[in-house]
Amino acid sequence: MSNKESLNFVEIEVEKDLESGRYDGRVHTRFPPEPNGYLHIGHAKSICLNFGLGEKYGGKTNLRFDDTNPVTEDTEYVDSIKKDIQWLGFEWDNEAYFASDYFDKLYEFAVRLIKKGKAYVDDSSAEEIAKMKGTPTEPGVNSPYRDRSVEENLRLFEGMKNGEYEDGSRILRAKIDMESPNMLLRDPNMYRIKRATHHRTGDKWCIYPLYDFAHGQSDAIEEITHSVCTLEFKHHRPLYEWFIEQLEIYPSRQIEFARLNLENTIMSKRKLLQLVNEKHVNGWDDPRMPTISGMRRRGYSPAAIRNFCDRIGVAKRDNVIEFALLEFSVREDLNKVAKRVMGVLNPVKLVITNYPEGKTEEVDIDNNPEDPNAGTRTMPFSRELYIEREDFMEDPPRKFFRLGPERNVRLKSGYIITCTDFDKDPETGEITEIRCIYHPDSKSGQDTSGIKAKGVLHWVSVEQAVPVEIRLYDRLFSDPNPGGHGDKDFKEFLNPDSLEILNTAFVEPSLKDAELGEHFQFMRKGYFCLDPDSSDDKLVFNRTVGLRDSWAKKNKK
């Protein structure tokens, strides 16, 4: 198969099956989300794994919605999930499938099991069943309803389907072994009565299969070869296989891998939903969310996310990935594609006293030094500019390469300037204006001045500057493992400074034509993208991720 490159353990298992001819050389995987929330980066790992397997071995991958619990599921989620998978760049086989498409078949499977004497209707309450189940260290006991006749079970199960009984009054269980050390084999529930409107089947059904009697059966119906899921389902495997054996259906094989955990975030859909509902964030696609839609809005690219998923690998041990690895993947991709532009986040005015008033010249600038084909554009340069407030120091240390009294610095793609003077608010100590002279023979590309300038600053011409709103993001949680403090609620670790809004920023005029989905690098400041909140009279930019900043790092120490 594949020779030199190392395989993950799932691929190794798949290749073994390919060699043994177990599935006639077929590889057919599936990605089975429940439509009860938006997809997150953990799902991205699963998507990349499942669709990656399909692509790598010339097979196919189904998208199947595991929609067997109508009370939490909704078509809004179906739509968002489809969009996210496509955006990541994957294509599922045929139309999307739904477990709910198989409700008739599943009902028939259940009847088949009853006829074999392998399933029975239990009239016990949920509490009674739980009690009879025992504990991990104590065996369970048989239900008094366990030995009903096949005929009675058939009649009762049909009654359940026909809505003759109340919700929760009866349940269909598999008859396996109440003393099994594996709790899941202690007569697991198969079908419950639940009068709820399903997002696709409406009110047709009042009984719905549970996970263990839907998932594996759906795999079999679709003739899935490798059913890849996360570690929590390990204990379900014997049950998964028991049903296959009893029903004599397609023998799909379940393989479990360790789910992704990311520092400073949570991956639980339930908790993410809570953040949305309680308005701790502005929706599922809030750029601080670990959702695919949030990351998209934040400016992460599909390639960045896929590369990240490649890098983290697939194994069986619990893992916590450092956020820095995700950010590396984002920078790595954006560095190649992002157009370099200028934006001043915290402006201070710079006046070039020896530059003619009213004059404007267009200076040339590279769109992307990493991409020779990206071309160049021009930017207006004039007497009054905005520069970054933090690029000036009244009394700078030796290693500060930026502007200070009598210091030289180059204005990127423009001229070298020498600072001559500055104004300061006597009350606040804030610098209000900086004055300098420029050296006309130092123009970028035709510099004959011989002047040295260690620092290079970005800038925007005041007259043409476009005022914009800038949104800066930080980790949503200040704790590396917000969900891992059993006694404390994860929301206690929400980072109060995860969103910072800047309302006095300016960007170069070319950004008036910025489009949604475009990636920009604001030089020396990071990667940015236009936010959908933008309107014609107000542009909003999200900072996707900052640039690596060894100067800031050095100063922190």
Added chain:
RNA sequence: UGACCCAUGGUGUAAUUGGCAACACAGCUGGUUUUGGUCCAGCCAUUCUAGGUUCGAGUCCUAGUGGGUCAACCA
């Protein structure tokens, strides 16, 4: 006080299935640079512990230790 799974640098993943512990990220040095970005070079591990098998163990065996999962009419 059960069953099952897992254990390799700060993090994650490898190691031709018993043959010199590799790659990436992070960190630290230095170089290049009209982005303190990118890029380039260098540094950073006696594989949880203790026994055993073997010429040879990260890999096999035994025992321990540590972590995870399992008792929803959720998936």
